[in-house]
Amino acid sequence: MRHFFVPCIALLILFFSAAAVTAALHAPVDIVAPGAELPAEFKIGFFPWPQPGGPGTPIYLTYSYSNLLDGGLGLSNADLRAATEEALGLWASNAPLHFTEIADAGLAPHDPPTPHPGKLPGEADIRIGHHLIDGSGTILAHAWLPFSPLHAIDADIHFDNAETWATAPGGGSFDVLEVMVHELGHSLALDHEPLPPTGNTAIMNPVYSASYSGLGTAFLHPDDIAGIQFMYGSGTGSVSPIPEAASVVIWALLGGLSVVVCRFRRRKQAA
Ligand SMILES: [Zn+2]
Ligand SMILES: [Zn+2]
Numbered sequence: 301m302r303h304f305f306v307p308c309i310a311l312l313i314l315f316f317s318a319a320a321v322t323a324a325l326h327a328p329v330d331i332v333a334p335g336a337e338l339p340a341e342f343k344i345g346f347f348p349w350p351q352p353g354g355p356g357t358p359i360y361l362t363y364s365y366s367n368l369l370d371g372g373l374g375l376s377n378a379d380l381r382a383a384t385e386e387a388l389g390l391w392a393s394n395a396p397l398h399f400t401e402i403a404d405a406g407l408a409p410h411d412p413p414t415p416h417p418g419k420l421p422g423e424a425d426i427r428i429g430h431h432l433i434d435g436s437g438t439i440l441a442h443a444w445l446p447f448s449p450l451h452a453i454d455a456d457i458h459f460d461n462a463e464t465w466a467t468a469p470g471g472g473s474f475d476v477l478e479v480m481v482h483e484l485g486h487s488l489a490l491d492h493e494p495l496p497p498t499g500n501t502a503i504m505n506p507v508y509s510a511s512y513s514g515l516g517t518a519f520l521h522p523d524d525i526a527g528i529q530f531m532y533g534s535g536t537g538s539v540s541p542i543p544e545a546a547s548v549v550i551w552a553l554l555g556g557l558s559v560v561v562c563r564f565r566r567r568k569q570a571a
Contacts, residue, residue, distance in 0.1 A: 347447035348489040348531040349425075355533030358396045363388070364404035366429030366456075373430055373465045375476060382515050383467060384428060385539050387480040390518050391488060392537035395528045400540040401425075409458050426455045426487045428480075433460035440508060441479050441485035444474060455487040469510035478503070478512050481520070490527050499523070 351359050358536035364462040368384075369377045388399045397570050409429035419425070425446075440463055446455040459479065461467070466473035485504045500523035503511065512518050518530075 312532050347445075349446055350391075351532055354468045355531075356396060356535050357533070358398055358535075358537065359532060360400065361426060362400050362402045362424040363426040363428065364402050364424035366404050366406065368428045368430060368459070368488040372461045373459060373476065375465055379467050379515070380476065381541065383477040383480050385541055386477060386515060386518050387484050388518055388539045390481055391484055391528060392539055394520060394525050394534070395532040395537060396535035397488065397528075397532065397537035398473060398540070399537065401542045403542070409456070410453075411458070412453065417508065418522060426457065426484070427453070428457045430459040432462055433458065435460075435462045440474055441483050442453045443483040444491050445486055445491075457483040457487060468512065468514040473510055475510060477515060477518050478508065478510070481518055485524065485528075489531060490524070493523055493527070502527075 327434070349359050349361065351357060363384075365380075365384075368380055373380065375534065391397055392399060402424050404424065404427060405538060407429060409427070409431045411431075433442065439460055441457065441459045444453050444455055457480075459476070464473045465476045467476060469475045481503050490504050492506040493499045493504040495505050499505070500521065502521045502523040503509075503538045504524055504527065
């Protein structure tokens with residue numbers, strides 16, 4: 301019962317740190333719903349997202365970039381958007397999850413120490429950003445499970461901005477794509493899958509595994525797919541980013557309007 305009141309931060313930790321593995325085993329993420337010990341061994345969090353029509357019917361979720369695109373992770377916005385959209389698309393290709401980007405609203409990423417009423421009007425279901433978590437190493441990122449017992453910043457994802465990030469493993473960097481796929485799993489209510497031999501190999505294992513080799517190479521393991529489909533049924537969803545072209549058109553129109561206004565004023569002055 302004590303676990304009910306523990307914040308369910310999900311941790312992704314370094315592969316080769318025994319201390320980190322120990323920390324993961326004792327992390328408060330282990331809030332497991334009754335019946336989670338299923339043959340497939342995947343674990344689900346406290347509450348999945350509502351699905352009024354039942355398994356296999358569409359679920360519509362919004363996402364936004366809180367401060368992810370402010371340069372704090374040292375990656376280009378194009379790469380960060382591509383990694384996010386690929387990660388969302390991976391989950392959406394295995395379950396009827398429809399993700400739509402909206403403009404961000406809400407406080408800067410932080411971890412509230414006290415209960416919080418939950419998402420406020422205008423805030424995306426999944427806000428993605430970064431802040432300093434624990435410095436370089438150990439915890440790379442964390443996500444809050446949806447409908448966490450504290451109704452904190454449900455389903456939000458925070459990257460540790462003290463790490464060196466890249467779009468592929470290697471060179472002392474961590475692959476933002478793998479971490480994004482993993483953390484989104486938490487946002488969708490998947491808990492950590494124990495490492496083999498206790499559990500199965502999964503992106504939802506609690507340790508970073510450098511499994512991918514760059515943008516366009518992400519995949520899920522059978523255990524991850526079994527977990528997401530156990531909660532939401534099989535099917536396919538979609539990812540709908542805010543079209544960048546539309547943004548350009550809007551700005552162009554606004555620019556055009558300002559030119560019109562300036563010309564109008566000049567003519568008035570001339571008159
Ligand atoms: Zn995790
Ligand atoms: Zn955080």
